[in-house]
Amino acid sequence: MKVLIIHGPNLNLLEKRDNFIYGGKSLEQINELIRNRAMELDMDVEIFQSNHEGEIVDKIQDVIISRYSGLIINPGGFTHYSIVIRDAIEMLEVPVIEVHLSNISGRENFRRESVIAPVCTGQISGLGSISYLIAMDALKLLNK
Numbered sequence: 001m002k003v004l005i006i007h008g009p010n011l012n013l014l015e016k017r018d019n020f021i022y023g024g025k026s027l028e029q030i031n032e033l034i035r036n037r038a039m040e041l042d043m044d045v046e047i048f049q050s051n052h053e054g055e056i057v058d059k060i061q062d063v064i065i066s067r068y069s070g071l072i073i074n075p076g077g078f079t080h081y082s083i084v085i086r087d088a089i090e091m092l093e094v095p096v097i098e099v100h101l102s103n104i105s106g107r108e109n110f111r112r113e114s115v116i117a118p119v120c121t122g123q124i125s126g127l128g129s130i131s132y133l134i135a136m137d138a139l140k141l142l143n144k
């Protein structure tokens with residue numbers, strides 16, 4: 001099973017962000033956990049990070065072109081306002097899971113709404129790097 005994982009803006013410098021909120025791991029450390037879990041699940045993962053909305057849209061469209069069986073996306077700050085990312089996800093026919101390291105429901109008002117979540121299969125938020133691992137498990141189970 002081929003899965004695409006997209007990390008949105010500012011996640012490339014995760015270790016510089018508030019450690020209390022985001023858990024203190026670098027993106028490379030999280031990617032290592034993802035790769036290890038992928039091996040256990042016999043999953044073929046491609047990991048992509050971008051700070052640019054259009055690049056993220058192009059990559060989401062690649063789910064159709066390259067026939068991925070699922071998408072896991074942490075849209076970062078785009079979660080709360082990017083209609084173009086939402087529109088791209090809405091076109092997909094495979095399961096899509098939105099993930100967040102922090103619990104966006106318990107944070108500032110502007111972070112509580114996700115414009116992306118309504119077009120996703122599900123959302124996992126607040127479990128730190130475990131959010132990604134649970135999302136991978138979910139895609140595997142959904143694919144059975």
Ligand SMILES: O=C1C[C@@](O)(C(=O)O)C[C@@H](O)[C@@H]1O
Nearest residue numbers: 074075076077100101102111
């Ligand atoms: O960049 C991020 C990270 C985030 O998506 C998370 O993983 O908790 C939450 C967003 O509100 C924030 O802008």
